[in-house]
Amino acid sequence: MIIANQFRVPAGCVAHLRRAFSSTSRTLSHDNPLGLPRSGTPPSFRSRRGLPEKRKIRDVKKVVAVSSAKGGVGKSTVAVNLALSFARRGIRTGILDTDIFGPSIPTLLNLSGEPRLDENNCLVPLTNYGLKSMSMGYLLPQTQADSETGEVPMDTTPISWRGLMVTKAMHQLLHSVSWGPLDVLVLDLPPGTGDVQLTINQEIIIDGSVIVTTPQDIALRDAVRGFGMFQRMEVPVLGMVRNMAYFACPNCGHQTRIFSHGEGHGSNCEDHGVVAECKRLGVDFLGDIPLDAQVCEDADRGMPTVVAEESVERSARRQAFLSVAEQVARKIGLEWK
Numbered sequence: 001m002i003i004a005n006q007f008r009v010p011a012g013c014v015a016h017l018r019r020a021f022s023s024t025s026r027t028l029s030h031d032n033p034l035g036l037p038r039s040g041t042p043p044s045f046r047s048r049r050g051l052p053e054k055r056k057i058r059d060v061k062k063v064v065a066v067s068s069a070k071g072g073v074g075k076s077t078v079a080v081n082l083a084l085s086f087a088r089r090g091i092r093t094g095i096l097d098t099d100i101f102g103p104s105i106p107t108l109l110n111l112s113g114e115p116r117l118d119e120n121n122c123l124v125p126l127t128n129y130g131l132k133s134m135s136m137g138y139l140l141p142q143t144q145a146d147s148e149t150g151e152v153p154m155d156t157t158p159i160s161w162r163g164l165m166v167t168k169a170m171h172q173l174l175h176s177v178s179w180g181p182l183d184v185l186v187l188d189l190p191p192g193t194g195d196v197q198l199t200i201n202q203e204i205i206i207d208g209s210v211i212v213t214t215p216q217d218i219a220l221r222d223a224v225r226g227f228g229m230f231q232r233m234e235v236p237v238l239g240m241v242r243n244m245a246y247f248a249c250p251n252c253g254h255q256t257r258i259f260s261h262g263e264g265h266g267s268n269c270e271d272h273g274v275v276a277e278c279k280r281l282g283v284d285f286l287g288d289i290p291l292d293a294q295v296c297e298d299a300d301r302g303m304p305t306v307v308a309e310e311s312v313e314r315s316a317r318r319q320a321f322l323s324v325a326e327q328v329a330r331k332i333g334l335e336w337k
């Protein structure tokens with residue numbers, strides 16, 4: 001197991017901790033036992049003394065973050081298909097997997113192996129389908145193939161890092177990769193609004209974020225929280241994508257809105273849910289991606305749908321990703337040919 005350095009508490013801090021503890025225990029008898037602030041100004045993330053200034057990633061013109069505070073809604077699937085849509089249109093594109101604890105990009109791009117270091121000691125991205133990529137997954141010890149079957153078993157090594165280690169790893173992924181000239185770098189963000197998101201937002205200039213949600217209320221609530229985070233960080237939100245929006249029957253083509261919540265009620269089905277929330281927040285709705293077994297299968301075999309169905313005429317699922325990509329490209333000033 002990869003374990004963070006052990007942190008020692010400096011002697012001077014003991015008194016401080018004791019004071020903090022006694023003040024917490026005093027609040028235990030009240031209705032806010034943890035003493036957490038419930039109102040007031042949200043923490044400010046910029047311009048505090050000691051925090052790094054936001055800067056651009058070297059050789060990268062634009063940065064787009066694909067995000068959602070909710071896990072498992074398809075951020076990585078959307079991010080990689082978005083990046084591949086750009087790359088296949090001749091836009092010089094990279095994707096940075098910022099999910100330190102559960103990197104997906106190596107699987108999605110069918111890439112593995114340790115990246116080389118260039119003469120400046122920067123990591124050289126691994127490339128597939130014309131898309132450059134970097135991921136924590138490339139930097140972890142690789143599992144060995146079974147000598148008889150030749151199959152590579154899934155890695156059982158958990159990554160258990162504390163905050164400071166995460167921040168350090170993130171810092172290196174952000175600033176020590178030799179991307180070469182890129183028109184756009186897509187960031188695949190992990191779920192949540194925690195350490196990784198804060199570090200990224202503090203350290204680099206993000207030109208826009210794309211928020212992925214599924215139709216369910218439970219996912220949308222978190223997506224809206226993610227929206228709030230970008231707003232506070234002054235990162236433009238380019239729009240929301242509704243993933244797994246409907247299931248299109250492969251036999252008869254009938255569309256079933258399996259996960260819709262509230263969206264099917266009332267006279268106007270867009271009175272509730274993602275589209276309505278976009279209107280309320282003043283954010284563009286970028287479109288629907290269908291829930292489709294092929295999208296999942298393509299992802300699992302490391303050939304995302306945008307590439308897998310490149311020669312399939314009128315592939316609705318591929319077109320869904322391309323349509324989102326085109327809107328994002330135009331919004332950040334990339335030429336969409």
Ligand SMILES: Nc1ncnc2c1ncn2[C@@H]1O[C@H](COP(=O)(O)OP(=O)(O)OP(=O)(O)O)[C@@H](O)[C@H]1O
Pocket residue numbers: 070071072073074075076077078099102104189190191243244289290291292293294295296297299300
């Ligand atoms: N539109 C879709 N149709 C079918 N399966 C999908 C679709 N979108 C995503 N999936 C599948 O859902 C699973 C989760 O997707 P993905 O890993 O992209 O989510 P995530 O939001 O990045 O998850 P995490 O929060 O863990 O990073 C994957 O198996 C993926 O192939």
Ligand SMILES: [Mg+2]
Pocket residue numbers: 075076077099104188189190
């Ligand atoms: Mg992911």
